[in-house]
Amino acid sequence: MEQNSQYREKLLIQLKNSFGRVVYTYTSHLKQVNSLERNLKIIKYSQIVLSACSTGGFLGAIITNKNVCTVVAGIFSTVLLVFNLFFKNFNPENEIKQHILAADELWLIREKYVSLMTDFDILSNEDIISTRDSLLQKTYEIYKKTPKTNSRSYMKAQEALKNEEEQFFTNEELNQMLPSHLRKSSESLY
Numbered sequence: 001m002e003q004n005s006q007y008r009e010k011l012l013i014q015l016k017n018s019f020g021r022v023v024y025t026y027t028s029h030l031k032q033v034n035s036l037e038r039n040l041k042i043i044k045y046s047q048i049v050l051s052a053c054s055t056g057g058f059l060g061a062i063i064t065n066k067n068v069c070t071v072v073a074g075i076f077s078t079v080l081l082v083f084n085l086f087f088k089n090f091n092p093e094n095e096i097k098q099h100i101l102a103a104d105e106l107w108l109i110r111e112k113y114v115s116l117m118t119d120f121d122i123l124s125n126e127d128i129i130s131t132r133d134s135l136l137q138k139t140y141e142i143y144k145k146t147p148k149t150n151s152r153s154y155m156k157a158q159e160a161l162k163n164e165e166e167q168f169f170t171n172e173e174l175n176q177m178l179p180s181h182l183r184k185s186s187e188s189l190y
Helices: 002-064 067-086 092-118 125-145 151-162 171-177
Strands: none
Touching: 002 067, 002 092, 002 125, 002 151, 092 125
């Protein structure tokens, strides 16, 4: 009996570690999406500004008949061309979609780990092992088909999870989210 209890404890530790890795990866994908969206916004605004400066310079040259406006417009137009060529093969919209899809799929895996750990005491070892193996395989399939996150996103996820408890709620926060008829008094939260 002692051996079985030691095994179950090791099994629970493994589940917790797997859960933690999924939470980190899930959060890293969300941080990567934020970074890519910010970069995309900068690129789009830069293209708009360079286009406006280029067009404005050419319009100014037509209206004022001054060569300096043509030169300025030409410079902005050349910078815009270089900028567009540099980002020609950069497709942040597609990468954003892939990271969002990965995060969505990992969310479900994360919740299944929580459910498995919640049901741990009433499940047999065989049921736990079977569910664990299935979750590991599904996680592997997600990792295999999605883009990797960068170290910056991982560090942001680490900061969010460790210091800001981004993916977790206090008992008080959870209580506040419930409809009023389901809330508990502050004394009975624990």
